[in-house]
Amino acid sequence: MLKLGVLGVGAIATVDYGVLPNLHHIKDKVELVALADPVQERVADAAKRFGAAQTYDSLEAMLDGADIDAVLNLTPIPAHGSTSLRILEAGKHLATEKPLATTMADADAIIEAARAGGLQVVCSPPNMLYPTRIEAARLIREGRIGKVAFAKIRASHGGPASMMNWPTDPTWFYQEGSGPLFDVGVYGITEALGLLGPAKRVSAFSGITEPTRVVRSGPYAGKEITVTTDDNTLIMLDFGGGTFAVVDGTFNVNAAKGPRLEVFGRAGTLNLPNNINQNGGRTIDLFLLDAVGGLSGWIDVDLAHLEPAQQRVDKLRRALLVDHLADLVAGTAEPVMGAEVARHALEIMLMAHESARTGRAIELESSF
Structure with a gap:
């Protein structure tokens, strides 16, 4: 079971096609433990709606206080590089929204940190x-x-x-x-x-x-x-x-x-x-x-043979990102959305x- 923390509970986290409303489809693989967002009312509401036991006002507080294996990074685009690097340096697997970073230096640092820590990185889009x-x-x-x-x-x-x-x-x-x-x-x-x-x-x-x-x-x-x-x-x-x-x-x-x-x-x-x-x-x-x-x-x-997989995609929507990370950590899938492609x-x-x-x-x- 992958213990997950989510950084950022804005639109992509909470809309119908987003991550949090669809995590329940993979509850056998992923446990939502913690949410972090600087807007207290927003994070409290998301925790109540989606069943997260812990809330934090910053990434650092969540990394220090929560017992998690991985972090889903849903911050705005300009913050991806620095926050993803901190997540990996804390020894957590990473799933992040696109792009991986906004500079090649940050992308290279993310890849090196993942390699050094033996950590998995998954980057949207799926x-x-x-x-x-x-x-x-x-x-x-x-x-x-x-x-x-x-x-x-x-x-x-x-x-x-x-x-x-x-x-x-x-x-x-x-x-x-x-x-x-x-x-x-x-x-x-x-x-x-x-x-x-x-x-x-x-x-x-x-x-x-x-x-x-x-x-x-x-x-x-x-x-x-x-x-x-x-x-x-x-x-x-x-x-x-x-x-x-x-x-x-x-x-x-x-x-x-x-x-x-x-x-x-x-x-x-x-x-x-x-x-x-x-x-x-x-x-x-x-x-x-x-x-x-x-x-x-x-x-x-003839695409009839694809229908079960398509139905799964239809259900998971944006939570497909977390599903793929859980499979990689468990060793049951080959990387498709890895950091090298994202770089x-x-x-x-x-x-x-x-x-x-x-x-x-x-x-x-x-x-x-």
Whole structure:
């Protein structure tokens, strides 16, 4: 049984699709022991709702006072690096929201601390644990669509300020140290890496679409936000051998109808839908040049065997992050969302901004 402490009980911890409402599905693996958050009313309410015996007002207090094996880090993006490092240095396994950190120095320190302590690290997003993503990777790996030429992945949405009834102040999403590339672009990058392997080079355009955003609805409706970090980034990744991918990381996609992910190979095309949860996560569209009898066409991919795993994903939602960590600690799973992949994704994001600033393609140093 993994004894868990949770750092941060904001939206991602407490909304219906978040972690805490869905931990009960893995109560045979994980015991929620403690919550830590500087807002006392918020942490007390979360403890009452989700059955945590202990509450603390800081990470340090929880590390000192709670009998826990692991910490789930749900702090805002700029705090990930420093807090995750403290968790590992205290000898606790780590599950953290994306990105792993915001600097390569912090990412390297996290990996070294985990290695030195023999600790497991799991970093969101969990996309490559979704059954259709696993199946798509298998189809590509087995050559069903032939040599991959390029992929297009749309990871963006309209941004928290544009969403209906965003529950908290979204200002920090638009400030230095955060932004859509770290918040949503990381999903598309992670999917590209999961399907195509490590990238070798990155090139990008990036900028601020509008200097001011206005919160559309919710408790902060009407608030004006000064945008101080890029809110519109388009990335091209070079995987070597003539294989490329295009990934977006913006707060400018208010709606879209096309596939979320398209992979174009010399022998066919593979599409995955926009919605990666619920019914939209149950289909793969596959076009083959020689689908049957020398004829080309779209074919039905039988995914019935994936249904039990998909139902599990539907239940766990964001708690899938903790589920994977528990399995790694127990030795019953192979790492999918490890720190090495997260560090590679981070370098891509950082070098995307550097590429946009300098106008040149940049060779990547990390891998996995």
